[in-house]
Amino acid sequence: MNKLATKKLLDAMQKKDISQFLISDPSTIDYLVGYHTDPGERLLLLSIKRNGQMQLILNQLFPTFKEKDNLAIKYYNDGEPIIKELAEALEAGNIGIDKNWPSHFLINLMKQHPNAEYVNGSPLVDKIRAIKSKEEIDIMREASHRNDQVMQALIKKIDATTSENEIKEQLASLYKEYECDGFSFEPIIAYGPHGADPHHSTDDSLPQVGQSIIIDIGSSYKGYCSDMTRTVFFGEVSDKHKEIYQTVLKANEEAIKQVKPGVSFASIDLTARKIIEDAGYGEYFTHRTGHFIGRDVHEYGDVSQHNHNKVEVGNVFSIEPGIYLPGEMGVRIEDLVVVTETGCEVINLANKELTILPNK
Structure with a gap:
């Protein structure tokens, strides 16, 4: 009780x-x-x-x-x-x-x-x-730590012969290995043009050289959800796609810097959105910057330009800007943050520097 x-x-x-x-x-x-x-x-x-x-x-x-x-x-x-x-x-x-x-x-x-x-x-x-207790935050921190480890292991399994569906199957096995309770939502593994659909359903496509790969995954651990997105590239990356990646990364990092008690969720969203708009990709950032998370992967509350409520200590939500070019590619980078007295703690530590997977 x-x-x-x-x-x-x-x-x-x-x-x-x-x-x-x-x-x-x-x-x-x-x-x-x-x-x-x-x-x-x-x-x-x-x-x-x-x-x-x-x-x-x-x-x-x-x-x-x-x-x-x-x-x-x-x-x-x-x-x-x-x-x-x-x-x-x-x-x-x-x-x-x-x-x-x-x-x-x-x-x-x-x-x-x-x-x-x-x-x-x-x-x-x-x-x-929406206000998580210390005990809840401890569980969510551990859930995200395990998700970090799974993400890093999963990325290493991608090669020229692994389809999106096969990566999803590998993910299920990894969650069992790390003693997580299955998916907290249907994972998104999106190669190349599939990445332009923020909610792509995995299929049997194989990665092609030069494509982006969006990996959006989360599990349940002791009744609480994790959620994280990383984007990597296969074989090589063009200058255009590298610029897009760096733009999304900057939007992610600058929005996180804005998180502290008393600021509005709208201002956090607009920080990320302005960076993407200034780079010329505003129309391709098609969703809110984040959502609350806890026992459910999407809980009441979001980080959107229409939410003028104030951030409070104990809130836990995602920061996940993205750019999606129809028929070409997508990039999304997502971390979970816990609001503290002085700012926030990022509870995802998996690498988010631009990564090019070997073509093997």
């Missing part, structure tokens, strides 16, 4: 006049009470009342969980009218609803209890999760 986070959530519910909060997101449930399962199409729900009463609603098919502290467990069977029972037990007043709750559950609840006021409660817990 995460007592500190629960207390913060109850205080936030009091301030926002939310009498009961229904949480369905498995990561948030795990964060608050230490229970995790993939519910599939079945209902998984943590109900928190403003007076501190908590109930975890589980299907009988889910792993069992012992009652502890003030957390009660309610099991239900397939076909049981659990939403009707939930509606009958709702508190009066505003009911906070998780942003990820499937609509068919919510619509059914609203029909069963039409007089309640339903509001999005997720911002309350999102803001709490």
Whole structure:
């Protein structure tokens, strides 16, 4: 039971006049009470009342969980009218609803209890999760350290005969070797023109001399995600592509220098964006500069020109500028940073100087 986070959530519910909060997101449930399962199409729900009463609603098919502290467990069977029972037990007043709750559950609840006021409660817990504790940061630092080691080992496995899909298979083996819990997202291995698609799906292509190779990988370790991108070149690199790489590297490094408590996320994004625009590639930087990360690889909060919120101590997010030339190539360089009292700590240490792999 995460007592500190629960207390913060109850205080936030009091301030926002939310009498009961229904949480369905498995990561948030795990964060608050230490229970995790993939519910599939079945209902998984943590109900928190403003007076501190908590109930975890589980299907009988889910792993069992012992009652502890003030957390009660309610099991239900397939076909049981659990939403009707939930509606009958709702508190009066505003009911906070998780942003990820499937609509068919919510619509059914609203029909069963039409007089309640339903509001999005997720911002309350999102803001709490956005400030990582020392224990969380220690785990994420280790997760990134292992990802560094895997990245460096993976790059050495690329040669003229290894396809994108084969590199992905090698990655899965390396994560097992370094005792990580599989992928935190579908890895991106993109040779040459495939790199112009920031979310390319791997295929059986082989690397060609002069191509860039984008490697965007992450794993899960003790419930927390890692995420990092490096770009290397195969055999040789042209002057144009070298200039593009150095531009992205500068954007990455200068944006990181801007990270400290009190600055806006928009200003960090604009630092990276201006460097790329000044080099003449502004239209080819097609995404935000970064995203928050923790138990989920993409959490609430981002580093974009539209986010004018202020950076806070304990935030953990990516800095990942890129340039993508359609039909030609792409470059992205991504690190994770932890915000400290005086600036930030970069928790990815894998080499990001321009690297040319031997053609063998």
